[in-house]
Amino acid sequence: MYVELHAHSAFSFLDGASTPMELAAAAAAQGYPAFALTDHDGVWGSMEFAHACKGFGVRPITGAELTVALPVDGTEVPLYGGESSRRHLTLLVEDEAGYRNLCRLLTAAHAHTRDNTTRSQAQPWATFEQVEEHAEGLVCLSGCARDGAVAGAFERGDTAAGERLARRLRDAFGRDRFRLELQRPYWRRDRARNRWLSLLAERLDAPCVATGNVHSHDRRRAPLQDALVAIGLCETLEESEPRRRGNSTSALTSPGAMAARFAEYPEAVAESERLAERLRFDLTQQLGYRYPGSEDPGADAELARICNHHLGERYSGNARLLEAQWRLEEELAIIRELGLSGFFLLHRDLLELAREVAAEVRGPESARGVLPPGRGRGSSVSSIVCYLTGLSHVDPVEAGLFSGRFLNEETSSMPDIDLDFPRDIREVLIPRAHERYGRDRSALVAAFPTYRPKGAIRDLGKALGLPPGEIDRVAKTLSFYGGAEEIERDLVAALGPQRAAEPRWRALLPLATEIMGLPRHSSQHPGGMVISTRPLIDVCPVVPAAMVGRQTVQWDKDSCADAGFLKIDLLGLGMLSAVERCVEEVGRARGERLDLSRVPLDDEEVFESIRAAETTGVFQIESRAQMQMLPRTQPRDLDDLIVQVALVRPGPIQGGAVHPYIERRKLRREDPDYKIPYEHPLLEPVLEETLGTIVFQEQVIEVAMALAGFSSSEAEGLRRAMSRKRSEEAIEEHRRRFLAGAAANGVSEEVAERVWDKIKGFSGFGFPKAHSAAFGLLAYQSAWLRIHYGPEFLCSLLNEQPMGFYPPDSLVHEAQRRGIRVAPVDVNRSKALCHVESPQEEEVRGGLQVRIGLGYVKGVKREEMEALVAERGRGGPYKGIAELASRAGAGLPSLELLAWAGALDGVPADSGSERREALWRVGVTGAGRVAGRGTQLALPMEPPEPPRLEPLGEWGRLIADYRSTGMTVEKHPMKLLRPGLDPRLARTSDLERIEHGSGVEVAGMVTARQRPETANGVTFLLLEDERGSVNLVVPPPVYERHRPLVRTAPLIRARGRLERREGTVNVLVSDLAPLQGRPPTAADGTDPRPLPGGREQAVAELRAVAPAGHCFGGRG
């Protein structure tokens, strides 16, 4: 019987059209007893494949198709030719030594792939000598028909070289572990090639083996395979013809069909089965991975010592000391039982390293010095051991956190400890951790960006040779998610039905659906790191990452978890960085040293602003959906905020928790004696804090335990079955047990079914309470800073972009409406980053204002900005433009950009000049022309007085601001447009006074677009005008009518019905139109200057430069 020993999945990156799961399922369906995955130069998909195969009863064989650089003949010292000398070898793992060698070879093949200056991924290859050195435990097949080390020589007419190579390979691997590989891709020279190979096999006394070189699990994927090859080569399908497979026979087919394909070589078919029998290495069992500390006999005692020491410190005199002691004992016992003491010690060690890094990064004098280096997030925050070892900053006893989700006796994989760090600390910590644990023993986890609609259309459109303009138009209207029908609708909307019906566009549609979710390339996980006691390159290949000093294993987080790797998540959290920056800015601007851990947690002013949904910029509760909810839930303390953070998630939304929670809170507010209607009295203790609804992830566990008597590990099994690799069979099994358990507890079937539906709706897509507690605290702290240190908070948000829900322009407008003054970018005042300064006039709130940094001017090089600021520090303000150019050495292009942005308005000093004048001066000085390899400095000779130039005017400055910095600190564009607009259009501030249910029409800039998957096709637009923002609700029929407008238009006008509910205002849209307003004229009294290019052109100009609103696919 034929067994497949050569197959590619999508993890051959653009040379394989099926996922490992699809291949495994198809192999099982076709009746293969065993199956080998041999992706190009990697085992990226091998762990997933191995587990999938086992699930289907197919024995997985691990291997890879390695690219080898062949030595140039006739040279003493091995010399490797260019790309033309690269060939493939199929390597299959026989035992542990073989797997180790495969990992080492793959690591070596990738070692040089980022040596270029841009660190872009180059083709991996190993040398022939390296292969010879690592032959032990591997079986080598001579390679594929076209590019194989041996068959490729035949294809190129150099049979003598092919024979020499085959002999070397036979000598390296031995007769027993070398095979001549016969393939039948239905190409023109198949028979001649296979005849030559079989004769060669006789001469070498080595057997032949038949392989299929599978590239997809089904014939119908052959077109996608063609398209992927074209994408990989950056060519069209026509151009890539020589490198494509040419027909669909590389799809997986049955063992019988494969045997028939090799009817002339029955021995080669039989050999595939014999060989497969020998290849018994099991990736899921034989990795031999251990994490540092796992074998340390003293780890248990050491962990207990540390915890008990801190227990005394933290709980001394606390009424909860006994409870804490009891919990600690219980957790330590579980940790001992699971052999995880070393795991916790290792995390603590890493945190100590982070402390050193933090001290270094922040500097000894920094106001941030009092802050911990990082914070825990995720379920680990519920653990008292994590709290006592410093891995979490939330007291789980005080906060009533349940640790069953994090740690239980029957846990089958490593618990997850996620640590959040400010971005700057994390940047230094990651390479430092590599140094601490050894570069060969630590690496980041890989991530595989997968195809989404936009990328799919762009890549496939290019491969199909479609016009770039059309591709761009279609791609811009596509949402982040979306199936075939949605893409088709967008296509028709963007190009019209006739063009969309053209054969190439028609061909693109099925491909776009199939390509979705396939990995495009490998990348690095944001912060997951694996650490090992033995060299990692013996357990998984390690490859250089795009960032200098970083390297990744070839597995993603799921494969690493399946491998049992200890993974530490060092995550960069933008808000944590922003909060730290804010503390530092407060120290710098006011000389105050803030200690965030001592901030009062019951500041009424803070909660008032939260209840009024004045939360722009606040962590987690600034989103449109959260702002809609806050006036209705009315959070009063940190506990409420912790629930609030968890509430707007797909789990609680789909589990039907949101509305009952809001309703019950309201009833409770109105009547403190209101009795919560629990589904069953057994649920009261576990759902009390969330008023009878399931909001937190661990409540799924607790409900299953309380109602159906599940053990904690059974309940954890249920949670897992519902999350990552969702399996309907497993969920059904849990349902059966849940209903039986509930019946045994005397719960009626009807109630049990209802509770089950809620659990299933929740499906694990929610925050654990511990995670919410960590996030809720950060939300409170950021709200507190926003209220009490407004300018510094805005400044830190602007400096941490991109982050959060709003673009910088909206953050600035919102802050200005609160009376915070924001000053424009100025070459004599700005630093590279934004900063807070004391203005001359003291009427500004707090006497402080935010000065926009030079970094916001697009296109100016960072070094030039820094040099400009440094020189100003040395020699004082710039008095003239020529002086500026000669002192700071900024080139002409940069000075022009700065002039456009208004940064040179005050130069020469006291001239009161405007942007056009500054531009003229820059041009005349001939400042800093690029000459040779450097910038030729200008002579410090001030130009003559400029001619009388018409100033840009308010409108012109607005356009220039948006074009050069993406934001304006002057008047809101709607304020400028207002006089020319239909007076019936309501301003957002008018909406307060309009009755519920009235017809209303509004206009403004779209600052955010959202199409949550949980909202049944409803799209939300956040519309901003000069007075504030309003939420537009666009129902599906309106969306369908105005698809491109909803997706992309920056300025719109919307008609609809005003809806007011418990303090929130929405406009339910019935019609949309692009904003056609008339820009200001002298008659409007706003700006006396004429508009350049006429009115219509001016509005069109604004449309082109207005900041794009943020788009969110699934965020609530």
Add this chain to the structure above:
Amino acid sequence: MPGLRRLYAPQRVAVRTDPQGAPTLVEGTAVEAVREEWLVEDRWWTPQPLRRHYFELATADGRSLTVFRGAGEQRWYRQRA
């Protein structure tokens, strides 16, 4: 286009095949051996997709011939190689 003539255009030939679909007789001449057999499936993204099953044959009169049949077609063509 007037004035242009396609070179090497495939010509119709009469072919008899065995039950597996391999040619045994081309234009009345017996086929001695099938030297190569290959498949071309291409241009699926255009209005004229290409799907051809090719055979390179040695005939009894000592000639080498390349013939093909389009997918789903019974007609055979001779291709000048």
